[in-house]
Amino acid sequence: MKRVVFLCLAILVLCVPMMAQAAEFGDRTKDMAEVTGVRSGDGADKTRIVVDADKKVAFKQMVLSNPDRVVVDIPNAWISPKAKLTKSVDSRFVGAVRVAQFDPTTVRIVVETKVGKNNYKVFKLDGGEKPGRVVLDFGNLGPDTTGTNIALPDVKKPDTAKPATKPTTKPVEQKTPPVEEKQEPAATPKDEEDKGDEDPDIASITGMKGKVITIDPGHGGNDSGAIGPTGIMEKSVTLRIAKELAVLLRAEGATVYMTRTGDTEVAANGANATDIEELQARCDVANSHNSDIFVSIHMDSFSSGEVHGTTGYYYTKGSKNSERLADKIRQGVIDQIGTSSRGTQGANFYVIKHTDMPATLVEVAFISNPREEKLLDSEDGVKKAAQGIADGIADYFG
């Protein structure tokens, strides 16, 4: 009997701390604010960074130097895995932004800043749809934008004048170019425009506001595009990315047209259209709306599953801006999904040739490569690819 009591005691002594710990963790996250995301927008006058939390939060700020950075701590908070942890904003005012769990109860945001002490501001925005927001503004913040102009130590223009990076090495494989001319059956949706859910925090300052952007999800309907080793079809990946992208761009205040929003052809006569009619229909969407840019989204493919990477294409005889757009988007995608670069290249694809505005066709990754097929078949991969294209577009307009 005694021994049984002793055993029970021993078990209790062993288990109580474990249970206590488990309970402590549960309590901890339950009462803490969840940091769900970090957004940024880049305007002519300032760069705004918004940290979203699921409940009201407080913050403490400090400044560190070498390099200059603004540190904002949000106590009693934890960072959701959903939140993006590092963001290269790289505007005139801000370099990298990092968000991390600093200690068990503190989320820390570190912003590398290029502005002086009087040219940033951190404040809270409560209420509205998002319960807790901490906003960090960097740039020209005076109520009057005329007088006190910003003290920018060592102002450097964004490298927009810099020529786009050329591929250093020629791609080894020569695949058939995506002449992208094939579509078919009963089509319906034409261009789809709507203002979507503009994000007022961001749209008020981003260079994207008011821009007209046509997104072309490659293939569709009877034309599946390339098919990956496990059967994933290019047409569905391109559409998923395009839809995510549209949401992101609309949040930043852009007007977005999609050449298709479902699994269909774009040409009015659907599957009966010739390749050229189908592709021209895509150009028509962009041209008829006087779009500022045209972005055609594709997945690459090659006979060998080993080939991988991201390529940005622009019309060989097109404008310098087309090349710059292609380059920015390719870089944005690579930054997000971690693919290798196959460079920014001139090409004669129909859709980038027959659109009247700066235009690019991005081959996001190789659907014929098992790893890249898997990545782009995942929710995460699609979201990141869309974010990468959006980042590239923002960079282009920035």
Ligand SMILES: [Zn+2]
């Ligand atoms: Zn394609």
